[in-house]
Amino acid sequence: MMKNRRLARHIGDAAWSKFVEKLAYKAESAGVHLVKLEQWFASSKTCHCCGHKMAEMPLKVRQWQCPICRNNHDRDTNAAMNIRQKGITDLMAAGLVVKAT
Template sequence: MKLAQVISDSAWYSFVLKLTYKAEWVGKTILKIGMFEPSSKTCNVCGYKLKELSLDIREWQCPDCKNTHDRDINAAINIKKIAVGTTV
């Protein structure tokens, strides 16, 4: 592993550790989701999952329910649904 990657991993670990400490300090819980969770390409309305969604596509329309999604907002809604246990 390259030194830059080791430093990056260490910095990320330190950030997560501090975030977890602060969350516990105020009585909150940190929820981690999988790195490969398809949060951007899952429709937050009907649950349809796109097979492919390249990173350069910022908005997409669900072929099932026809809702248009901003990929980041859609991902945030899906992650929130996972956190509160109301996945589609």
């Protein structure tokens, strides 16, 4: 697999697909909804305060300041807030009631 990166990637994708499949099954059996976001959703580089999306943000950047609203962000915390909000928005768009937790 080390010599054939394409094969390694395919195996990794298949493993991820199986994980998501099992997660969806568990969510359904527990009576909860699983929201899947698109792979390229810009959660890390979109300001959760004002919605400004940075054009570029290398992975090595862990802290950043929004040039519009000047809020300082931890990359991972900001991404988590954006993912949560996108999930809530998608559930509400589907006509579901979302509890604030």
